[in-house]
Amino acid sequence: MKKYSIVIAGGGSTFTPGIVLMLLDNLNKFPIRKLKFYDNDEERQSIVAGACEIIIKEKAPEIEFVATTDPEEAFTDVDFVMAHIRVGKYAMRELDEKIPLKHGVVGQETCGPGGIAYGMRSIGGVLELVDYMEQYSPNAWMLNYSNPAAIVAEATRRLRPNSKILNICDMPVATEDLMSKILGLSSRKEMNVRYYGLNHFGWWTDIRDNDGNDLMPKLKEHVRQYGYVTNAGQNEQHIEASWNDTFLKVRDTYAMDPETLPNTYLKYYLFPDYVVEHSNSEYTRANEVMDGREKFVFGECEKVIKQQSTEGIKLHTDDHASYIVDLARAIAYNTHERMLLIVENKGAIENFDPTAMVEIPCIVGSNGPEPLSIGTIPQFQKGLMEQQVSVEKLVVEAWATGSYQRLWQALTLSKTVPSAKVAKDILDDLIEANKEYWPELKKEAELVTANV
Incomplete structure (x- = not known):
């Protein structure tokens, strides 16, 4: 069986040790x-690398390990790029959350103004990774789970x-883990789901077991009373x-909408007040993350390095992240596994923008994803999605053209922002906070003058 070469872009992330442990568990x-x-x-x-090198030596010493800041060394001779970068790290996330709250608006890392700010930082970083991959390993695939997806x-x-990049998110998978616990199943893989929407903005419409039995009534009854809170506790990431x-x-x-089950992130758009x-x-x-997961992960990594052993260490596998291995396997071995991916609509949702990047079930093989047909969607969801996809397109337009106006429009159109004045403020x-990270934005009059 062929063995693969992987680069994890974002080697210093708090999620990297969990990803490594998950990869080692699935060799x-x-x-x-x-x-x-x-x-x-x-x-x-x-x-992180110092600790992971020791983990790899203990669990799979035959794997060659390299940690580098040199793009050529990192991206040469790789089959897969697993990307989870955070441009600006948690210090900028804190500002993404606190600046909108100062104006009485939702402060969240992927939703509303905070998500827009994070997106403006992430675009350049992810495109840079794509370019490195295409320069040094043009046959590789990028599995991107960098936010805001x-x-x-x-x-x-x-x-x-034309890039070979698959954009994925672990939130539906993590939610399906909770659903499987609610149902008393051993794994989310015992469920077949139908889902549609945008990333962090979608709905489950049908969930059945492998025998075709409808699991929605039991789930709906639980959600009506308890949401997605379970007696089994949440996963390690969402603590x-x-x-x-x-x-x-x-x-x-x-x-x-009691006909569907919602993504958790919809609360930011429907109940911003x-x-x-x-x-x-x-x-x-x-x-919370800086005082919790970040301190824990880096503290455990430092212990591993100090004792040159993983004995007594509490670093854990991110089990729900096994979807990354499933995706890599689907491409490597043409497994045709059914997975939720973020793909261009192209008619999968019939009554929705064909150029929108939608999150829907796909069959994944060596040629990439084949989206499943969703059909038409209800007016309520369609209206919400049209507003939100316009926000996302305007953000990218603002980044690509350096337009202040387009980004102001994006913020104004976000359902979390009450007015154009608040959006401008x-x-x-x-x-001001993102001078180091965003492209310079010019107002419409300046853009016109520049083009004369």
Whole structure:
């Protein structure tokens, strides 16, 4: 069986040790000959890489391991790029969340103004990775799970239309893990799901077991009372206190359309006033992550390095991230597995923009994804999605053309923002905070003058 070479772009991420442990647990299904880390922050990556090198020596010493900040070394001779970068790291995420809250608007890393700010930083970073891959390993595939996935996916569709990149998100998978616990199943893979929407903006319409029995009634009854909160507890990734509120709030989102089951993130668009009211503008989810997962992961990595052993270490596999291996296997071995991916609509949703990047079930093989037909969708969901996809397209337009106006329009159109004035006030603050990361934006009059 062929062994594969992988580069993890974002080697200094708090998620990287969990991804490595997950890959090592699945070597029988997806063998690896070489594993590389790439990051532009050498100091941060060195801690994670130092620990992961020891983990690999203990579990699979035959795998060649490299950690580098050199793109040529990282991207040469690779079959897959697994990308999960965070441009600006958690310090910028904190500003993404706190600046909108200062204006009485939802502060969240992928939704509303915070997601737009993060998207404007991420576009250039992801495109840079695509270009490195195509320069040094043109036959490789990129499995991108960098956020905000919706904006990144639109940017790659528009600006790198022929690139071999698959945009994916773990939130539906993590939610399906919770659903399987609610149903008493051993795995989400015992469910066949129908789902449609945009990333962090979608609905499950049908869930059945492998024998075709309808599981929606039991799930709906639970969600009506408890949201996605389960007695079995949440997964290791979603352990911050604010996640419990997010899972519980699903009850109210579900009540708006009891025919479907909603993605958790819809609360930010449908109940923005509630979210702001229940947010602490001094201590947001970014602070929870920095004080929780970030300190834990880096602390455990430093212990591994200090004792040169994983004995007694509490780093854990991100089980729900096994979808990354499933996706890589589908491409490598032409498995035709059914998976949720973010792909260009092209008529899969009949009554929706064919150029929209939608999150829908696809059959995945060596040639990439084949989207399944969804048919027509109801007016309520269609209206919400049209508004949100326009936001995403305007953000990419603003990044590509350097237009202040387009980004102001994007913020104004976001369902989380109450007016054009508030949108402009937030935008001006975000521009100031993101000087180091965003392209320079010019107002329409300046753009006209520049083109004369």
